[in-house]
Amino acid sequence: MDAVLRAPVWVGYSLCAAAFVLLLLGRSGHRLLLAAIGAGLALLGSHGLTLPAALGKDPREVVLAAGGVAGFLLPGTLRSLLLAAAGAFAGLLFATRLSLPPPVVALPLAAFALLLSWFNERGFQLILPPLAAAAFAAAGAARLLPEVRAQNPQLNGPAPLLVLALVLAVLFVPLALEREVLAQRLWKRLADKREASQRQAADEERRRRVALHQRGKAAG
Numbered sequence: 001m002d003a004v005l006r007a008p009v010w011v012g013y014s015l016c017a018a019a020f021v022l023l024l025l026g027r028s029g030h031r032l033l034l035a036a037i038g039a040g041l042a043l044l045g046s047h048g049l050t051l052p053a054a055l056g057k058d059p060r061e062v063v064l065a066a067g068g069v070a071g072f073l074l075p076g077t078l079r080s081l082l083l084a085a086a087g088a089f090a091g092l093l094f095a096t097r098l099s100l101p102p103p104v105v106a107l108p109l110a111a112f113a114l115l116l117s118w119f120n121e122r123g124f125q126l127i128l129p130p131l132a133a134a135a136f137a138a139a140g141a142a143r144l145l146p147e148v149r150a151q152n153p154q155l156n157g158p159a160p161l162l163v164l165a166l167v168l169a170v171l172f173v174p175l176a177l178e179r180e181v182l183a184q185r186l187w188k189r190l191a192d193k194r195e196a197s198q199r200q201a202a203d204e205e206r207r208r209r210v211a212l213h214q215r216g217k218a219a220g
Contacts, residue, residue, distance in 0.1 A: 012143030019137035022129040023172060026179050029129040031075045038071020038078055039064050079124060080117040087113030130176040134168035 018036075022029040046063045071078050091106030098105070117124060142161050 007143060009144065012140045015136040015140030015143070019133040019140065022133040022136070023176070026129060026176055026183070027125045030125040031072055033129055033132050034075035034078050035068045035072035037082070039068035042067025042070070076118065076121055079128070080114050083117045084110045084114040087111075126176060126180055127173065130172035131169055134165050134172050137168050138162075138165035 022033060025032065042063045043060065046060065087109035088106045091109035092102050094100075094109075095102040095105040138161055141164065
């Protein structure tokens with residue numbers, strides 16, 4: 001939260017633009033979202049490491065690009081691993097609260113999250129872009145409206161940001177689902193028109209051949 005509020009103004013605009021792009025792309029934005037996450041994770045993972053000189057003068061750029069490409073080409077794998085890690089972390093928290101051995105809780109939750117993500121590809125493709133758009137829009141709005149936060153100090157904590165993101169998610173997710181339904185109807189309509197056009201062309205070709213055959217008989 002503090003990092004977002006201290007960031008330059010262009011970060012706020014960039015977050016709002018990213019939210020708009022994700023909403024505009026819908027299910028297609030899932031791959032771009034995972035590419036961005038992969039690039040960020042690769043950059044964070046390489047922080048503090050001594051990278052080989054073979055990667056060039058600025059190896060961080062190579063690591064960033066490699067993470068982005070991996071996320072773009074393998075979005076399902078990256079998403080499943082991230083959800084498994086989130087499930088393991090949640091399991092560790094529950095185990096600590098319940099005074100249980102961490103593997104007893106963390107491993108089943110990690111496995112459940114992994115399988116849930118792996119076997120629900122289409123569902124996550126629909127849900128993740130609007131959820132990410134809600135988070136980006138809330139963070140961008142928090143950065144771009146400093147006077148509102150100055151007049152209302154109670155809005156400076158993380159709780160208002162989470163509430164705003166939740167409200168936006170409630171709006172964005174049904175919007176994304178409705179967009180997908182409309183897109184499917186449009187594609188079905190186009191497919192039906194193409195099929196009808198092909199049937200009409202086949203009927204015309206059949207009538208033409210019958211007419212040519214009858215003319216040949218008449219000439220004979």
